[in-house]
Amino acid sequence: MADDRISLVFAALADPIRRAILTRLTEGDATVAELAAPFDVSQPAISRHLKVLENAGLISRTRRATARLSHLEAEPLREVTTWLARYQRFWDESHERLDELLAALQGDRKGERDRDTAVRPRGDDHG
Amino acid sequence: MADDRISLVFAALADPIRRAILTRLTEGDATVAELAAPFDVSQPAISRHLKVLENAGLISRTRRATARLSHLEAEPLREVTTWLARYQRFWDESHERLDELLAALQGDRKGERDRDTAVRPRGDDHG
Numbered sequence: 001m002a003d004d005r006i007s008l009v010f011a012a013l014a015d016p017i018r019r020a021i022l023t024r025l026t027e028g029d030a031t032v033a034e035l036a037a038p039f040d041v042s043q044p045a046i047s048r049h050l051k052v053l054e055n056a057g058l059i060s061r062t063r064r065a066t067a068r069l070s071h072l073e074a075e076p077l078r079e080v081t082t083w084l085a086r087y088q089r090f091w092d093e094s095h096e097r098l099d100e101l102l103a104a105l106q107g108d109r110k111g112e113r114d115r116d117t118a119v120r121p122r123g124d125d126h127g
Numbered sequence: 128m129a130d131d132r133i134s135l136v137f138a139a140l141a142d143p144i145r146r147a148i149l150t151r152l153t154e155g156d157a158t159v160a161e162l163a164a165p166f167d168v169s170q171p172a173i174s175r176h177l178k179v180l181e182n183a184g185l186i187s188r189t190r191r192a193t194a195r196l197s198h199l200e201a202e203p204l205r206e207v208t209t210w211l212a213r214y215q216r217f218w219d220e221s222h223e224r225l226d227e228l229l230a231a232l233q234g235d236r237k238g239e240r241d242r243d244t245a246v247r248p249r250g251d252d253h254g
Contacts, residue, residue, distance in 0.1 A: 003143045014137035016130045019210075026217060074217035081211045083146075088208075090153060090201035 005057070006083060009076045012056035017041065018049050022058060025072035032068060132184070133210060136203045139183035144168065145176050149185060152199035159195065 012018055021035050036046040050070055053059045057076045062069050139145055148162050163173040177197055180186045184203045189196050 006146070007141050007143060010137050011141035014134050014141055016134060019133070022214070026214070072214075072217060074214050077211055077214045078218035081208060081215075084204055084208045084211070087149070087153070087199075087201050087204045090199060091205040 005076070006080060008056040009058065009080050012052050012058055013080075015049065015052075017046075018053055021046070021049060021053065021070075022072060025059065025070060029069040029071045032070075035070065132203070133207060135183040136185065136207050139179050139185055140207075142176065142179075144173075145180055148173070148176060148180065148197075149199060152186065152197060156189075156196040156198045159197075162197065
């Protein structure tokens with residue numbers, strides 16, 4: 001996915017109403033009136049949100065009789081999730097540090113119960 | 128994560144320079160000058176980007192002598208990835224449809240092989 005496409009997708013997701021519209025569309029295609037119903041905003045405002053989502057490739061729109069139906073297009077969400085996954089090791093690492101801390105604390109607990117055989121926590125560079 | 132926090136994180140990610148800054152910080156903490164070096168933008172512009180990242184909780188900043196160091200905080204990335212994961216079944220479904228299509232095509236191929244047992248080269252879409 002091109003850099004500016006990723007930017008469009010993230011920008012489209014940076015609004016709670018647009019995210020709520022995507023959530024609604026997971027239940028099925030919907031008209032502008034149906035999408036506007038839960039919100040205290042005008043249909044033209046919803047239409048502007050739909051335009052942003054459409055430009056980002058997150059929805060497609062088709063006509064059914066006189067109404068335009070919006071349809072969720074999930075592929076860009078997969079693409080930005082793939083982009084985010086590259087950072088997984090950084091949040092995993094912080095979880096590992098947390099695991100180490102918990103293991104060390106449990107070692108201390110064990111030490112209190114069983115002083116001579118207590119497991120020492122790993123060295124800490126931040127000391 | 129509160130709705131407006133998710134919005135702040137997505138908005139912070141909606142800029143290629145800010146995403147590049149996060150990528151650079153995966154290699155280690157960096158000063159504003161170090162972060163500005165690869166880009167054709169001023170240090171004040173980079174400082175404004177860092178402010179956006181800091182407000183979204185994506186970086187923290189500490190002082191080292193006279194320089195301010197930026198540090199990647201990956202937790203909000205985990206949180207927005209969790210938010211995106213709820214849509215996984217929608218892109219998985221389209222992958223399943225693709226899998227079904229591929230299985231159907233392979234079934235056709237298998238039929239062709241069964242008719243004449245010659246070993247055929249793999250199909251090439253780019254031909």
